[in-house]
Amino acid sequence: MFRHGKRSIGLLAAVACAALVAAGCSSQGGAQSQAGGTAQGQRYTIAMVTHEQPGDSFWDKIRAGAQQAATDLNVDLKYSNNNAAGDQATLVQNAIDSKVAGIAVTLAYADQVGPAAQKAVAAGIPTVAFNSGINEYQKYKIPMYFGSDEDLAGQSAGTKMTQAGGGKALCVVQEQGSVALEARCAGVKKTFPATENLQVNGADLPSVQQTIGAKLQQDPSITYVVTLGAPIALAALQSKTDSGSQAKVVTFDLNADVAKDIQNGSIQFSIDQQPYVQGYMAVQSLWLNLTNGNDLGGGKPVLTGPSFVDNTNITKIAEYAAKNTR
Template sequence: MGKGRWLLAVLAVALFAVAGCGADEQAGEQQGGEGGLADRGDIRIVMVTHGPPADPFWSVVKNGADQAAADLGVEFEYRSPEAFDVVEIQRNLEAAIASEPDGLAVSVPDPDALGPLVQEAVEKGIPVVMLNAGREDWEEFGALTYIGQTEYEAGVAAGERMAGEGVTNALCINHQQGVQTLDQRCSGFEEGLGGTVEQVAVDGNDPTAARSGIQTALRQNPDANGMLTLGPAGANPALQALEGADVGEDFVFGTFDLSPEILQAVADGQVLFAIDQQQFLQGYLPVLYLTQYVQYGLRPVGEVPTGPAFVTQETAEEVIELSRQGIR
């Protein structure tokens, strides 16, 4: 061993020993997340979202939030409507604010209806992180940050990819009407495609009805040579609808968000792409950031993008197992 490398090795051992001593001295102080402005065991965070529990996308968001709470040792509560219902979301948010949590994470699909409640929470001294929906308004409402993807731009990218495959006439399947982010995806898709886009509303809470609605749309639009769905609640029924549909071999299907069924279809070449916005992080990061803010006064500067990223046939296999585990 050369002299220089020997000295580096000695220094590394010395630094390790010093770090070890320091860690021993601070172990009691830091164990259990103690120290700072609050102990983690005393921190309670509530998350209010607009996603029904049956939606595979939102189950992954909840998995991320639950994992963060377990990793950090904080108390956590998740509230969501049985089906997309702005009034029920308002009630959930009002109840969350009334419970006086240490931190509040919330998706805001309807800024006019939910924004004033976010502002109310902030005025009461409750730090808020917004996620998934409400990107344009988080600063106005006083939230610490926003975590999610740029929906309109993601729609544009989806349209450009389909246009590159020769799609000129497409269906955009909206499984949850009234959600601002889904409307933005369809609008961006139309711009990116540069062709004809027919928006079709289906009931994402009823897979059978959604499949039937997509089958009807395909029959009524025989010139369509492409289709975009906006999440698993639309994509999974669409896969079933396409099985018996009279579409040509060149018909192109793409979707937002992931599920094991979608990823397998991407791997098999049935679906051109699935747009990944890493919803596990949309659940995990709000709990992490709120805990850090309450305990240490730390916060991100600006919004935190989690997408879009495209999963294609070349990359689908490596993501499938993680999706089965409720992570991707």
């Protein structure tokens, strides 16, 4: 399953470049001659519909990548988001009704949002899934997926923690019902069996900090706090300080502050799914499909992670994190 996906970034770049060369490129970007789209003066409108939770800086990278692709390819990007599954499904339906040229959608709540995305496919609108729903997108006839294998990412984190000494882990889930986050913790538990999940409300960081701190005070045997988002990692660091815990903090995802904490040793490592790439490729793949009939991945997921960020590579990556592209 993973063999096709792991060729992702290099092959995608080559495919994209080949398509752009075939279309003819200007120094300003965008096709100038043959492959449809801007070649005929047409500016495609692409809708991106996500389950973004307000205040989560992770989505800034998704949007930055998507907008860069839209700028490069002369695409009109319509971004919308709602963390409530039913409301996100409504946003997908709105995109269908507005007759956009393509739709990129996250499937964190696949049971509710997937059927709406399948309606887009049935209506002949090119549709890709990204970020969430790696095990569900094919069920809804969506041909392309860009993202990390969350189970594999969790297993990789658990293995790294076991190699560093083991113990007991607390896996902090900040969005109840998110299949991607639950898959991460389930993956951690496969290779680090002494893992307990802790549900928190990621939209309320003071509450997150208090809940983690209370758990660390209650159970001093916890050796690792695994967070599933960069803002939650920063809250966990404060919880650790307030509780006097010796637990180490590891996290999924990255931002500039987490990069600094990896540099100074406060956070052990990050498991990065490269959200900037996810946003960029979701838009670019739709553009390639619209202008050149391309489908990427051969029906398999195109993987953008997991990619470890730790003390061995943080010096180089920190500069990109500061630019909001990593």
